[in-house]
Every structure is written in structure tokens, then in C-alpha cells.
Amino acid sequence: MTDDAPLLIQREGSVVRLILNRSKAGNAINIELAKALMEAAIACDEDPEVRCVVLTGAGRMFCAGGDVRLFASAGDRIPQLLKELTSYLHSAISRLARMEKPLVTIVNGPAAGAGFSLALLGDIALASPDASFTLAYGKLGLSPDGGATWLLPRLIGLRCAQELMLTDPTLPAATAADLGLVTSVFDAETLSAEADQLIERLSRSAxxxxxxxxxxxxxxxxxxxxxxxxxxxxxxxxxxxxxxxxxxxxxxxxxxxxxxxxxxxxx
Missing domain, CATH: 1.10.12.10 (Lyase 2-enoyl-coa Hydratase, Chain  A, domain 2)
Known part of the structure; x- marks a missing residue:
């Protein structure tokens, strides 16, 4: 796995870290990243030695969502592109949600669009104070993907989900925690240590x-x-x-x- 791969996969004993690695593009999801995430999710699901999976982003953002520049370049082929992209991404999300081992998301920065869904997908979602959360689909004239319309009502209730989807605010990490979108917010100095302790505990659990x-x-x-x-x-x-x-x-x-x-x- 090279450092310029769209997804970095780090194995530490029984823990696998999946790191979205398009930092220059805000870790925006293109076909290559979506496919790599799907393949990694399948591998984690099938490997009995894996006992905990961690998902985070490289650089200052967690994930900016779909690659809007890629969308713009598709022209009239955008429906085909979106179907291909969501086929890989949704397969990854389904396997991460249904695998036997727990998933921890570490939201190190802004999460938008499908990145919003990936951030929320963790059984435990930890966030840095630099994290923020926005759906952003309405700005592009698109409806949500990545499981957002399934996850949000379950986490915060239908009425709050409707408000967030239609008004599309940008939520700071503390507000996201108050709403129940993330589990905890830790400052930059303690986030890594808190995450490591949690991951170690989960990997040794039942x-x-x-x-x-x-x-x-x-x-x-x-x-x-x-x-x-x-x-x-x-x-x-x-x-x-x-x-x-x-x-x-x-x-x-x-x-x-x-x-x-x-x-x-x-x-």
C-alpha cells in the first residue's frame, strides 16, 4: 500500500485502520476511493483475525463527500457516474455496518455529504473540536446517499432529521454531540489517546x-x-x-x- 493510494490500510495486531487519503481533495470520494473502501470493508468482514475497524481521514478533513469536480466533468453521464460511485460506496457502508466486529470513526475534521454518513456510521463516533457536519446535498441539487436518510432518523428522530436535511446547517462538533450524531468530542491533545484506549478495549472484548x-x-x-x-x-x-x-x-x-x-x- 503506497502513501499516494486513495485509501491507506494500517494493520496493528487485530485492529485495522482505514484512512481516507485524498487530503489534497478534502478526501472527497471518487471511483477509486469508493472501490478501495469496498474492497477493504470486505476484507475486514472476512478476516477472523480482525477484531476492530477504525475509519478516519488524512489531513485536515475527514471527508468532503463526493468528488464534485468529478461530477462536473461527467457532463451528461453524471447519472451513470453516480450509480457506479454509489454501487461501490454503498457496498462498503453495508459491509462496515454488518460485519461482526465493531467500527470506530474518528472524525478529525469537516464531514460533508457522504462523509457525513461515514462519520455517523461508527458504533462509536469520536470527533475533534475541528470537526463539523453538513449534508450539503441541496447546494448541489442532489438528494442524499451513503445511508444518510436511514441513519439520521434512527440517531436523532424523524423531525430533527427533516430539519437538518431541509435547512442544511453546518454543525460544530459540540452541537453534533448534543444532538447524538457523535459519541464524544475530545480536544486535539487527548483525542488520539482516548481513541487508542477505546480501540484497545473493544479489540479485547466479546x-x-x-x-x-x-x-x-x-x-x-x-x-x-x-x-x-x-x-x-x-x-x-x-x-x-x-x-x-x-x-x-x-x-x-x-x-x-x-x-x-x-x-x-x-x-
Whole structure:
């Protein structure tokens, strides 16, 4: 992986960091970046050794959204371009959302358009005070993509989502945290250390159980109470068959810390 690749992939033990790497273009998403993100998401999803995934941006921005200069160059072919771009991007988002391991987003700067959705996608979203959030689609005469219309109502409610989408304010990091768009805001001096501690804790936790929890949360809004209760019953029974569950229960009874990494390695 070269430093000029559109996406940098850094492996640190069981943690994979995905770094959007078009800093001169504000990490705007073009075909190459969208495809690279899709391929990386599939690889993380399929690799049993990966226990936590981190998504962030290089440079001063998190992600400016779609590459508007690319849109302008497409001319009358823009519908085809947008379909190709969203095919890769949406595949990446779906796999990052549905993989078994947790996703942490570190929003190091402004997030706009599809970058807004990528920032919100993390199970835990950490932001720097330099981060800001704007949808920006209306300025381009476009409707949202990247899962924005699915994510926002679930995070902040339909009424607030409607207001944000139609009025399109630029939200500072503190306001985004107050609304529930991000989990926490840390100053530049502590963000990296706080993120590292969280990532280490998550990577050593019950990753398979978190994967099942993620699946249940994704399905909650489209299910009746009874069908979701049945899904919970089946999922917890499935979890109970795992080595991870045996380790967690034994550790609790024996009053010792759980070693989920060794239990996973041992099957």
C-alpha cells in the first residue's frame, strides 16, 4: 500500500485502520476511493483475525463527500457516474455496518455529504473540536446517499432529521454531540489517546457478541416487538454455543478478567 493510494490500510495486531487519503481533495470520494473502501470493508468482514475497524481521514478533513469536480466533468453521464460511485460506496457502508466486529470513526475534521454518513456510521463516533457536519446535498441539487436518510432518523428522530436535511446547517462538533450524531468530542491533545484506549478495549472484548448485537440493532426498527423478541432469543442462544460465551461465563464465576482473544483462537 503506497502513501499516494486513495485509501491507506494500517494493520496493528487485530485492529485495522482505514484512512481516507485524498487530503489534497478534502478526501472527497471518487471511483477509486469508493472501490478501495469496498474492497477493504470486505476484507475486514472476512478476516477472523480482525477484531476492530477504525475509519478516519488524512489531513485536515475527514471527508468532503463526493468528488464534485468529478461530477462536473461527467457532463451528461453524471447519472451513470453516480450509480457506479454509489454501487461501490454503498457496498462498503453495508459491509462496515454488518460485519461482526465493531467500527470506530474518528472524525478529525469537516464531514460533508457522504462523509457525513461515514462519520455517523461508527458504533462509536469520536470527533475533534475541528470537526463539523453538513449534508450539503441541496447546494448541489442532489438528494442524499451513503445511508444518510436511514441513519439520521434512527440517531436523532424523524423531525430533527427533516430539519437538518431541509435547512442544511453546518454543525460544530459540540452541537453534533448534543444532538447524538457523535459519541464524544475530545480536544486535539487527548483525542488520539482516548481513541487508542477505546480501540484497545473493544479489540479485547466479546467481538462475536458485539457482532450479534450490531445485527439486532440494525433490524430493530423494521420488526414488530414479537418478531424482534424471537430474533433476540435465537441470537442469545446462538451466542451461548460459542467459546466466547463459555470464557465470559467462566471468568465471571472465577472472578477473573475474560480472555476473549485466546478463546477465539481456540475456537
Amino acid at each position: 467481538v462475536c457478541a458485539w457482532g450479534r448485537t450490531r445485527e439486532l440493532l440494525l433490524g430493530a426498527y423494521g420488526a414488530s416487538l414479537e418478531s424482534h423478541l424471537e430474533a433476540e432469543a435465537r441470537m442469545i442462544a446462538r451466542a451461548g454455543r460459542s467459546a466466547e460465551s463459555r470464557e465470559g461465563i467462566a471468568a465471571f464465576v472465577e472472578r477473573r478478567p475474560s480472555d476473549f482473544i485466546s478463546s477465539a483462537a481456540g475456537g
